[in-house]
Amino acid sequence: MKRRVLPGFGLSLGYVMAWLGLIVLLPLAALVFKSSALAPSGWWALLSSPRTLAALRLSFGGAMLAAAVNVLAGLLVAWVLVRHRFPGRRLFDALVDLPFALPTAVAGIALTAIYAPEGWLGRYLVPMGIKVAYAPLGVVVAMVFVGFPFVVRTLQPVLESMEREVEEAAASLGATRWQVFFRVVLPLLLPTLLTGFGLALARAVGEYGSVIFIAGNIPRLSEITPLLIVEKLEEFNYAGAAALGVAMLVLSLLLLLLVSLVQRASRRWELPR
Amino acid sequence: MTTRASVVRVLMILTSVAVLTVFLLLPLAVVFSEAFKQGLHAFTRVFHQAEARSAIWLTLLVAVIAVPVNMVFGVTAAWLMARFEFRGKALLGAFIDLPFSVSPVISGMAFVLLFGAQGWFGPWLIERNLGVIFAVPGLVLATVFITLPFIARELIPLMQAQGSEEEEAARVLGAGSWQMFFRVTLPNIRWALLYGVLLCNARAMGEFGAVSVVSGHIRNLTTTMPLEVEMRYNEYDYVGAFAVASLLALLAVLTLAFKALMEWRYRHELAAGGIHR
Amino acid sequence: MARLFALLAFLLLLGSCSAHGPSSQLLNVSYDPTRELFRDIDAAFARDWREKTGKAMTVGMSHGGSGKQARSVAEGLPADVVTLALAYDVDMLADRGLVSKDWQKRFPYNASPYxxxxxxxxxxxxxxxxxxxxxxxxxxxxxxxxxxxxxxxxxxxxxxxxxxxxxxxxxxxxxxxxxxxxxxxxxxxxxxxxxxxxxxxxxxxxxxxxxxxxxxxxxxxxxxxxxxxxxxxxxxxxxxEPPVAVVDANVDIHGTRKAAEAYLAFLYSPEGQEIGASHFYRPRLPEVAARHKGExxxxxxxxxxxxxxxxxxxxxxxxxxxxxxxxxxxxxxxxx
Structure with a gap:
């Protein structure tokens, strides 16, 4: 290894590892340790129960759907906010961070107020047969809300630094608008989009506060995994709760790993900078 | 051609405004309309109550501790991740992001498993009369955990993109480590840092799930604003609940307005430097 | 800014002392729907306590789901008394040695004042x-x-x-x-x-x-x-029958046993029962119950x-x- 010109490697490595160990790994180690109180047969009974499977399916399926919606909506919104000037742009730009600042319970209450059968939008949607509040769709809506800032905020700096010359060059070579977008812009943005997807996904999977208000929480239908964890805690079943938590954590880490693998593969198409 | 382009442009703007309105503006409107349902007087009365005031102070206190702690961590982690190559770097990056993927319910519980009466360090703490869980230190810990990745996340891609040439040059020209950091690195990342701090702050003030587990909900003592919102909602004090919630939303909008102001104030520098955010 | 730092110091102090709060303070860990009830009870009890002992007494409150509250007490929330929704949650505390096993016999009517x-x-x-x-x-x-x-x-x-x-x-x-x-x-x-x-x-x-x-x-x-x-x-x-109990393990550390017992006993007093009735809990005391028969x-x-x-x-x-x-x-x- 060549001699480092820049200072602070040892110090920063030591500090970051110590702090991560203390704040992140130690609590999670306690969690994993607690879950080990559960015998293998207990793990199997827990993870193979239809209710757990249905809840995991809803949590992860809903989160993936929500993250996908966030990628599409986020791409559009980020593009418009960066590339176009229109009245109210700053206001809308500021609004993007709202889901971070609004307590999740408030978000849940507000979304339920909007989508309930007598709500602002619900009164039009429900007669059309679209049931959002107290249905699995409500879970996805809440997850879209909490994950919304991630895609927009990861895309914005990249879009801003992306050189328009590339697009202009492509256009001058006779590429149509759509060709420019799909052949030039999208491949450039793909790694960032995937990062945003991963972050929005991770955030949505574990979301509890806003979802329980709007979901309806019917077992096997609209019950998310964090709610099952709360039920276990309510029975003073710490080992079971910790086991479900560990299972969720492992699953989301696997998903994030998958995302980063796809990302690495996608970088091959990226134009050299 | 130009007409078609502008039609597409207008369509795109309209669609994204519609998306933002439905997903973000509408919930915000609900919060404010509920808060002011019984008029301005009922709204302001909420903030004369001791409970609301102590919740606001506590929330500010937790943020005032948690955000600088994460700022130091974020800058150091970004320096490490963006400037050095070492074995296990990808793993370290994954660990930094880990708090994003932990359900708030779980993270609160993990701290209870550490510091609760039956936890690893609980008995030791109890013997010494030190309260962590159900006291301010627990609230700060949970908040630091939840918001740990925000600043690092914001800085790492930027510092990677900027490269280390300027810093290396400073070193070659004989600058000390701290001189280099304060004269070169910090000015280069200050916009991203500011932005990360604002996000981290917004999330720190709004966090509910993990904080709810470690707070103990003692009124006037360990109740933060999000917990106060929940309590009031459960008391059928809808105006009070949404008034406190609207204050949180307002804080978010204000920090963003501050960001916009800074960008405007330093617009020339931004344009010259080509550094975004 | 100075105020913020003063508050910071104060809260850290409180945080570090909360495990042994001063004995002029009680912490009642209760369940969600009792906020309005205990707001009145606490004020009346503080007055009653001052009249009887000449000392000031403040009661801190914590509210949440009954099971979550019991869990918090088991995990170290320094409650002097618990007033919960069901006896099962108090039994759990008794199983962990925080509350005496015969808690239901310590107060009249199965330790359920209303x-x-x-x-x-x-x-x-x-x-x-x-x-x-x-x-x-x-x-x-x-x-x-x-x-x-x-x-x-x-x-x-x-x-x-x-x-x-x-x-x-x-x-x-x-x-x-x-x-x-x-x-x-x-x-x-x-x-x-x-x-x-x-x-x-x-x-x-x-x-x-x-x-x-x-x-x-x-x-x-x-x-x-x-x-x-x-x-x-x-x-x-x-x-x-929502139960009440003194958290024995905590009051002995805090030195608040007398106050905690007086607090729960106050719930059974005519005044406490009246307040309970005004918050829509059915009183146990026959004379108070008779007054509220219509409601x-x-x-x-x-x-x-x-x-x-x-x-x-x-x-x-x-x-x-x-x-x-x-x-x-x-x-x-x-x-x-």
């Missing part, structure tokens, strides 16, 4: 004509009740319905089970707490009938307006001992993992 019962809340005019338990499972009736696995209050709802069906002439565990299965097919939303369910019913307009504690129903009618909802008393219901109509009630023996047995049979609620609860595949 009672309530389970009633129905319907929309103004009772458009669906709901009068008793069988009406809940009529076609087209939609019922709101919280999840008994996350809400202590909802366990009383569940047991009230079970008790009705089980105690019908010719009723058996089988027939009661059928009734519960039918009932939950009419439940479109399972909130995690009792207040959440009330808000779903009243604010969101979901459901035709809400199953709730009488105290909650009366409070909701007061807060939300009797032009919107009204209360229906079923022919038979359960006697809900609390006679209800034919049974107790948990009549239908399940005790809370541990009830918990195991109905609410544990794989228990009866899991077997017959909503989401069994058949649509409501």
């Amino acid at each position: 009672t309530s019962t389970i009633v129905f809340v319907v929309r103004k005019g009772n458009p669906k004509q709901i009068h008793d338990w069988p009406d809940l499972i009529r076609p087209g009736v939609s019922v709101i009740t919280p999840n008994p696995r996350t809400s202590g209050g909802a366990r009383w709802n569940f047991l009230a319905a079970w008790g009705y069906a089980r105690r019908l002439p010719g009723g058996s565990d089988e027939s009661a089970r059928d009734y519960m299965a039918q009932l939950f097919r009419h439940v479109p939303v399972l909130d995690t707490g009792a207040r959440g369910a009330t808000n779903t019913f009243a604010q969101r307009g979901i459901g035709d009938v809400l199953i709730a504690w009488e105290s909650e129903a009366l409070l909701a009618r007061k807060s939300i307006g009797d032009d919107k909802i009204q209360i229906v008393i079923p022919s038979v219901s359960i006697l809900a 609390f109509p006679d209800v034919n009630t049974f107790t948990i001992a009549d239908i399940a023996g005790n809370w541990k047995a009830a918990q195991k049979k109905f609410f544990a993992d794989g228990g009866l609620f899991d077997q017959v609860g909503p989401g069994r595949g058949d649509k409501p």
Whole structure:
């Protein structure tokens, strides 16, 4: 290894590892340790129960759907906010961070107020047969809300630094608008989009506060995994709760790993900078 | 051609405004309309109550501790991740992001498993009369955990993109480590840092799930604003609940307005430097 | 800025001392719907305490779901007294040595100073004509009740319905089970707490009938307006007995045993019982009960001992993992 010109490697490595160990790994180690109180047969009974499977399916399926919606909506919104000037742009730009600042319970209450059968939008949607509040769709809506800032905020700096010359060059070579977008812009943005997807996904999977208000929480239908964890805690079943938590954590880490693998593969198409 | 382009442009703007309105503006409107349902007087009365005031102070206190702690961590982690190559770097990056993927319910519980009466360090703490869980230190810990990745996340891609040439040059020209950091690195990342701090702050003030587990909900003592919102909602004090919630939303909008102001104030520098955010 | 730092120092100090709060302070860890009640009780008790001892006494409050609150106390929340929704949660504290095993004998009436019962809340005019338990499972009736696995209050709802069906002439565990299965097919939303369910019913307009504690129903009618909802008393219901206990392990450390016991005893005093009644809890003291006869109509009630023996047995049979609620609860595949 060549001699480092820049200072602070040892110090920063030591500090970051110590702090991560203390704040992140130690609590999670306690969690994993607690879950080990559960015998293998207990793990199997827990993870193979239809209710757990249905809840995991809803949590992860809903989160993936929500993250996908966030990628599409986020791409559009980020593009418009960066590339176009229109009245109210700053206001809308500021609004993007709202889901971070609004307590999740408030978000849940507000979304339920909007989508309930007598709500602002619900009164039009429900007669059309679209049931959002107290249905699995409500879970996805809440997850879209909490994950919304991630895609927009990861895309914005990249879009801003992306050189328009590339697009202009492509256009001058006779590429149509759509060709420019799909052949030039999208491949450039793909790694960032995937990062945003991963972050929005991770955030949505574990979301509890806003979802329980709007979901309806019917077992096997609209019950998310964090709610099952709360039920276990309510029975003073710490080992079971910790086991479900560990299972969720492992699953989301696997998903994030998958995302980063796809990302690495996608970088091959990226134009050299 | 130009007409078609502008039609597409207008369509795109309209669609994204519609998306933002439905997903973000509408919930915000609900919060404010509920808060002011019984008029301005009922709204302001909420903030004369001791409970609301102590919740606001506590929330500010937790943020005032948690955000600088994460700022130091974020800058150091970004320096490490963006400037050095070492074995296990990808793993370290994954660990930094880990708090994003932990359900708030779980993270609160993990701290209870550490510091609760039956936890690893609980008995030791109890013997010494030190309260962590159900006291301010627990609230700060949970908040630091939840918001740990925000600043690092914001800085790492930027510092990677900027490269280390300027810093290396400073070193070659004989600058000390701290001189280099304060004269070169910090000015280069200050916009991203500011932005990360604002996000981290917004999330720190709004966090509910993990904080709810470690707070103990003692009124006037360990109740933060999000917990106060929940309590009031459960008391059928809808105006009070949404008034406190609207204050949180307002804080978010204000920090963003501050960001916009800074960008405007330093617009020339931004344009010259080509550094975004 | 100076104020902020002063506050910071003060709170850190409080944080580090909270495990042994000063003895002029009590912490009452209670469940969600008792906020309004204890706000008045605490003020009256502080006055009473000053008159009797000449000392100041403040009572701190913590509110949350009953089970979560009990868990917090087990994990070190420095409660001097607990006032919870069901004896099962106090039993858990007794199992962990925080509360003495005979806590139910320490105070009169099973250590439950006031009672309530389970009633129905319907929309103004009772458009669906709901009068008793069988009406809940009529076609087209939609019922709101919280999840008994996350809400202590909802366990009383569940047991009230079970008790009705089980105690019908010719009723058996089988027939009661059928009734519960039918009932939950009419439940479109399972909130995690009792207040959440009330808000779903009243604010969101979901459901035709809400199953709730009488105290909650009366409070909701007061807060939300009797032009919107009204209360229906079923022919038979359960006697809900929310328990109180001194947390022995903590009061001995804090030196607050006398105050804690006086605080709980105050709940049984005529003044405490009056305050309870004004917050819609049925008083135990006969003389106070007589004064409020008009507000609390006679209800034919049974107790948990009549239908399940005790809370541990009830918990195991109905609410544990794989228990009866899991077997017959909503989401069994058949649509409501």
